[in-house]
Amino acid sequence: MKLQFVTCICYVLRNDSIGMSKRSYMEAVIEVLRSISEVDIDFVMASSSEKPHNVCDGIQRKKIFVRLLLSIDSRKTTESAMETVKLALEMKDVGVVGIDLSGNPLVGEWSTFLPALQFAKDNDLYITLHCGEVPNPKEIESMLDFKPHRVGHACYFKDEDWTKLKSSRIPVEISDLYKAKHPLILCTDDFGVFSTTISNEYAFAVRAFGLGKTKTFALARTAIDATFAEDEVKQQLRLIFESASPDYNV
Numbered sequence: 001m002k003l004q005f006v007t008c009i010c011y012v013l014r015n016d017s018i019g020m021s022k023r024s025y026m027e028a029v030i031e032v033l034r035s036i037s038e039v040d041i042d043f044v045m046a047s048s049s050e051k052p053h054n055v056c057d058g059i060q061r062k063k064i065f066v067r068l069l070l071s072i073d074s075r076k077t078t079e080s081a082m083e084t085v086k087l088a089l090e091m092k093d094v095g096v097v098g099i100d101l102s103g104n105p106l107v108g109e110w111s112t113f114l115p116a117l118q119f120a121k122d123n124d125l126y127i128t129l130h131c132g133e134v135p136n137p138k139e140i141e142s143m144l145d146f147k148p149h150r151v152g153h154a155c156y157f158k159d160e161d162w163t164k165l166k167s168s169r170i171p172v173e174i175s176d177l178y179k180a181k182h183p184l185i186l187c188t189d190d191f192g193v194f195s196t197t198i199s200n201e202y203a204f205a206v207r208a209f210g211l212g213k214t215k216t217f218a219l220a221r222t223a224i225d226a227t228f229a230e231d232e233v234k235q236q237l238r239l240i241f242e243s244a245s246p247d248y249n250v
Contacts, residue, residue: 022070022087029068030094039064042233043095065237067097067228069128072113074103081116089123097228098126098149105133110142117146126228128173132156144168150226152189171226178209178219185223217241 020028033043043066070088072081088096099120101113121127128150131143135156143151144164152173157165165172171183178184186201188194206216221241224234 022084026068026070026087026091026096033066041066043068044093065229065233066095068095069098069100069126069228070096071100071102072116074101074105074108074113074130076108078112078115081113082119085116085120085123085125088120088125098128100128100130102130102152105130105136110139114142114146117148121146126150128152128228132161137161144170149228150185171223178205183222183226185226186219217244 030043033041038061040061040063042063068091070084072084085099088099099117101117117127127146127148129143129146129148130153131148131151132140132154133156137158140157140161141164144161147168148170150171150173151165154161154165154172154175157175166180166182169183171185173185173187174189175184186198186205188196188198188201191197202216202220205211205219209215211219221238224237224241227234227237229237
């Protein structure tokens with residue numbers, strides 16, 4: 001039985017080179033999502049008055065839940081970061097759920113973006129940080145003290161960083177924490193840059209850790225808890241997982 005529901009988080013960046021503002025870029029993304037007819041794209045928050053539209057000509061279409069993160073580029077200023085957060089808050093009714101801090105890890109200072117990220121957190125936006133991509137102990141410590149909802153990469157963590165991460169139960173998008181049973185999420189990060197798919201990433205994990213079907217399902221299902229989606233969406237996903245694998249047991 002194939003899964004009918006998957007979760008999808010999109011990272012959206014501004015493109016100054018073609019003269020688009022952050023808002024016009026986002027409006028273009030939303031317009032494209034609205035135009036998709038092959039599958040049902042649910043990108044509106046559950047509180048919206050919009051009705052489900054996953055039935056076409058009497059046939060129920062497969063459904064993808066899409067939630068959007070606006071990305072703060074580490075090359076930018078505090079003002080630019082705050083602008084991005086305010087735009088995210090204005091667009092919560094069309095599925096924008098959080099903020100991502102990413103970009104060149106050798107450029108910019110954590111303190112530059114902290115005011116905007118704290119403002120986002122105070123206003124119930126999810127936060128995910130690219131963290132530990134390069135050796136920078138002080139920045140890594142400060143990011144973990146901030147307690148984001150997820151971190152990416154974690155390539156240059158020291159023992160004390162792992163201890164702090166594990167005690168906070170902050171899920172990690174890319175790392176080697178499977179055997180430690182720490183929350184983690186397999187993802188492509190950037191499909192265009194890394195030329196991979198989520199299926200490939202799961203195939204790598206299966207080979208690396210010798211996972212069978214049951215453990216692979218468990219790994220995928222565990223990621224639901226770290227998904228930036230509403231509780232009712234998470235519950236739907238759990239039910240789909242359970243119905244797809246009758247012998248699945250966690």
